[in-house]
Amino acid sequence: MDIIITNSSDEPIYSQITSQIKAQIMSGELKEGDALPSMRTLAQQLRISVITTKRAYEDLERDGYIESYTGRGSFIKGQNKEFLREENLRKIEKSLMDAVETAKVSDVSVDELKEMLDLLYEG
Amino acid sequence: MNDFDNYENAIEIRDLTVRYDGFTLDHVNFDVAKGSIMGFIGQNGAGKTTTIKSLLNIIKRDEGSIKMLGLDNIENEYEIKEQLSAVFDELPFDDQLNAKDLNFILRDVYREWDSNLYKGYLDRFGLPMKKKFGDFSKGMKMKLQIAAALSHNAKLLVMDEATTGLDPVVRNECLDIFLEYLQDESHSILMSSHITSDLEKVADSVTFINKGKILLTGYKDDVLETHGVIKCKKADYKEIEPADIVSARITDYGAEIMVSDKAMCRNKYSGLALDNTTLEEIMLYYVNAEKKEWS
């Protein structure tokens, strides 16, 4: 598992960790049942506060991505397909929203947009 | 040995007050949670060492109570000290002594002194057993203190400006050792420093002290997240409500204002640039809130 945190982003570190782990779950890099490093170990390795990793793990657990057991550690929760699809749909909607707004700013019509979408999907 | 390992805070300080002629440590309150590292930040003379001396019962306090590892720091002084290690910025051992002598001395002092563990650390840090401390480099001296500090099952490390005189490489090595120490959840560290960059990395919580008073205490992440610096034109500065400002720096070319509620200010003053900040900047702005040259 690779976690890369950067100080130059506006995004708080705990949020960077949650996004990266979520992404790896979505992409299948992290599978159901995989063990995550303990909060302390991760904190030590990344040289950050254990409070930060704790928060990241708590958020992941709250959002249903991982399960934590005292004494055993944290494990990736099985994601059902529906849930994954919903998450991805949400992502797509956001990207499309961005595209629409940019299009409006540069006077690109909705038809042009649809054309581009067709081309991209095939290619 | 503290059989009741069920204390929540490694250190609990309540209303600690020490009065000197011309300086008062005034009703200091903060906690160091078990298993965490607390960065105790302040200028020289702000009261860090006085606080630490009170913790260790080296000076008498006028008011307040201190609990360490769940025990009262005066009543159970020796019990606490069995499980505590103090690390200073200067090596407190005579130049004539060597690591072997220290083993002989401390073996007798601490109930749980482990000679093998001590020798293991010496090996790991590359410290020779028979060389006089007078011939050690500064980095070696600090690592020696750490070796001694970690060799008797101490549950609490109290460090007074321990990393201050070290070069960056050695400092980082020491920070890694502290992080390793914290892998055990029953271990805690109180680290006083004015080198905020170290604490920015590894501290779980921070406490700022200035002129004997606590300015701020809380999780480092929270402190960094809630504080920010607005950079704007002098004209815009007048638009900002004084209640939102920690302190501000006005130059000929503009204004820099520290705020303590970044999220709210982002909305309230949405037109103005609002930067993230560092522990060092926070310290500066809070300290200067009292000075008149910054307004």
Added chain:
Amino acid sequence: MRGLIYKEFKLNRKFYSSFMGMAIMFGLLGFLVVLSSICGNLKNFAADNKDLFGFIVSVLTYMPFAMAVFSVFGVVHSVFSDFKTNWTYYSYTLPTKPVVTVGARYAAGTITLAVCCIGALIYSYVLATVAGTKISETLVRNLVAITVIVFLVLAFCLPVAIGLKDIKKLGLVGMIAFIVLTVVEGIDMIKIVDERSKDGTLSTYTAEDEAAGELMEQKIFAVRDILADYWFVIIPVVLIISLLISVKLYQRREK
């Protein structure tokens, strides 16, 4: 306490080695003198002047003893050097009770003193045997008495040092004491000189002076006798009192 006693000895190694070294040198010298009295150049002299020679043998013991005894004060010196290196501050963070921390110094000092005393007795026994005489009882009593005196001085210096901690303060106190004593002595001297110059007896050694001198000698011998006879009471009592005072001073929390 073992470890702390070891620390005292290790820290003061230079102190010990220089004084003990000189003591050993004097000791060897004395030994050579005695040897030559039986089989060397001094043989005739020794045979002819038995009394004088006996006296010389005694003196030969006092010299190395006096040298060795200085090393006892290493533990006083270490109070100041410990303060300078911040060891004192560090020792406050250790789980050792003050009576142990302070007691270690007393133990180290007393052990050193005992070694000096016993060493001197053995040495004089050896000398006497080689010279073909017995040890004079006076010599033994004198050695014991001096040991007690040194102990009393140590018992005085340690609390003072521990109370002051910082050698600069000692310097100040020492200076003040010196000035006071000098002034007092000076006033005394002036009085005596004044009186005597009136009498015209300034430059003579009168029978009065002789009597005064003898009285003084008697007093000294009386004190010596008390010390030599009751050392086993004096030393523990003084030790305990001094130790208690030192512990109190050590515990005095700075502010």
